[in-house]
Amino acid sequence: MNWEHLLALPTTVILLVAGALALVALLAALGSRQHWLARRRVRGSLSALLALAWLALALLSAGLGLSLRGYRRLASEEPVVAIDARILSPQRWALTLTWPDGSTRQVGLAGDAFRLEAIVLKWKLPTLLAGVSPLYRLDRLDGRYDDPQQEADAPRTVIDFRQAGAWDLLALRQHYPAWLPMVDTVYGSGAFLPLVDQGHYTVSLMRSGALVARPDEATAQRLDESLR
Structure with a gap:
């Protein structure tokens, strides 16, 4: 991975910023210590307060970066x-x-169709104008029955894509909305298609936030035949 790709990752950028802020906090703390050793109490106290402020900003940035783990930049498609x-x-x-x-990952599914859901994060206008792309994170994959009664009563399969124990931006925004003023909205997007044997499907996410599932040509032909 080159530096251009590395710096395109929002988590990496934010954690680098957090590291830089932590370094500034350390330097401020060392300056405070020197002032105290030289008996410059006022300057020492001010430097200590600055160190705490920089440290708080570093921790906040690190928390934001960790909460973005699992999210990806959203391009045109x-x-x-x-x-x-x-x-x-x-x-x-x-x-x-x-x-x-x-x-790759192997999973088992019950139902007549698959349904894939993602969480999409959109930024407010100033952030978008700065060139920051929307983000997304896969949330879950589950089976879907054609018969509503089966959907209510039959065994269900749900595959969770969330990282166990990890901070998540959605939960962070729900509990502390004032911490993320640059976030415009966080919402869910989903797509489903019927399953056929030997079927091959591709799932993409549009820049608009719509999740799109497409069968390949052979799979589409099998789907047409199954509906006749």
């Missing part, structure tokens, strides 16, 4: 995940999820 489906038994599926970086 961002590939989210590719899904390959294999039927095990009626309404039981084995899915292979492939992310843009090449990592």
